[in-house]
Amino acid sequence: MGFLGPFTIRAKILMQEMWIESLDWDDPLASNLNEKAQQWFSELGQLVNIEVPQCLRLNQKKNIVSWTVHTFVDASEVAYGAVAYVRSTYSDGQVSCRLVAAKTIVSPFAAMSISRLELVAAVLGLRLSLAISRILDIPISRVVLWTDSMNVLWWIRGRSRNFKPFVANRIGEIQSSTETRQWCHVPTAANPADMLSRGIPASKLVSETFWWEGPDFLGLNEENWPDKNFQVAIKTSDIEVKRPFRTLFVAHQNDLKWRLDPKQVSSWRTLTRVHAWVSQFIRNCQMSKDDRLYGELQPDEIEDAEISQIILTQQEFFPEEYSVLKKGKILPLRSKLIGLQPFIDEDGVLHMNGRLKFAHFLSHDVRMPIILPRKSWVTKMIVNNIMKKGIMLQELIRH
Incomplete structure (x- = not known):
């Protein structure tokens, strides 16, 4: 389910670093890799202190008015990921938020801009949200997706065909499954997916309520959530708009044979x-x-x-x-x-x-x-x- 994603992603990154070094299974590790591996294995024993509630309800006796899914995405040079929460609102106004699932993937070997990685993370978050909405046997009324990337939000608000193929294909998938208003901006400091893209120690994961319950604003009314009327500011180098290549040919009436007929x-x-x-x-x-x-x-x-x-x-x-x-x-x-x-x-x-x-x-x-x-x-x-x-x-x- 990805509950230990911020911890296990460190092992995935470490494995990739070993492959980059062209190490075989029996080759000894370099000192820096050996130190990272020993540190990760030494933290395994702390995972027994983690307890995950099996029920998404905070109180079995209260009626739930609405269920919503909130998915956060983020990316870094080494990894990207998505984490989803179910937010339940009770009849007395009480709100609870529980971690449902998370997904982490190491960044590809090929060099890729952070903006593109964040877009790939957005697609991962979309697919995770769709899977959760399909599998959970609860009446989900709304799905909200959060990213701290202004570039991704700008792309989503545009027409997919106006961008280069890499961006256009992924924006097309996003736009075919969600509406623009479902995508919101979250400050990096309030984005729990940041832990998926960078990794954290097991000792911190045990007591990190930010990870298990989501950011504090999810416990508040919607008017107290991050401002939706933000200004989308992007770098010129990250726009990725197609160049205007088009050339129209017009055949004249006196042409004996138009070669591009x-x-x-x-x-x-x-x-x-x-x-x-x-x-x-x-x-x-x-x-x-x-x-x-x-x-x-x-x-x-x-x-x-x-x-x-x-x-x-x-x-x-x-x-x-x-x-x-x-x-x-x-x-x-x-x-x-x-x-x-x-x-x-x-x-x-x-x-x-x-x-x-x-x-x-x-x-x-x-x-x-x-x-x-x-x-x-x-x-x-x-x-x-x-x-x-x-x-x-x-x-x-x-x-």
Whole structure:
């Protein structure tokens, strides 16, 4: 259950340090590693003094008005983790908070910024919260997730597609399962997950009520919790916003054969990669040698090529609607898209706008899907590409 997480994470970190030293199982430890190992083993005997209540209720005779789950996340250069508490409010106004579970993981060998590690910790906290909400046989009314990272909170409040792939993929998972208002800021000094990312001695863990019952503010009314109207201040180097790569190609009427005509290729993957290579070439021609891009295509470049092809297709099949919406005007009643309440986003893509826009538990792209023409060759390639991926996934699962 992770109750001893702040203590056991020290052993995990120590094991990683041994692997970094390329030690075999029978090799003697260096003096610094041996000292850490001996210290950790010497503290094992103190764990017998730890007692964990089996019941989440503070008083069996009182009625509980509401149950809420509060999950705290944190990360450091050596480890990251998440710890969850169940907060129960009784009919007489009394509040109790109990530790439910925790999870710790050592940071990967590959160098990674603290901001990215904190984002990974946020995903870990999300998954832990979902598991607890599913397993506990109590009526949980609310789940709140706490982090001391301003960068993570800024990312969560943005659109996942605007960020680099590493951040975008994890923010997409967070946004698909939670709402923005569920994520709150907690000062580092009031974050119990800080003990998971750094580790503490067993003697301190035995009597650390901050770990077993959570921060003091959870015992207070919500108006006394950390201020939600905080200013999200981030470092410029940690923004991780995608660069504006997009290059649109327009075929002239007198062209005998447009080389990037979608009908000239058979797959969506081929079309987007050819488009991305040509875009990269055009950009490099406009840049100095020091600023040019070389090597394999980046995920951002491929995604921009996909968006560009979708925009060109929409402009071809819905020229009037696209032009009217681009000017900020209202569609005429004769338009075949009038029932979809279309709009153009900041990328220039035509989206459908319906009732799903209020379903904030869904991701942005699910709530406001992209409009594609039924008779377009691009649409057929996109559908075939998705079907092909589905078949490959089925084969992978089968094997």
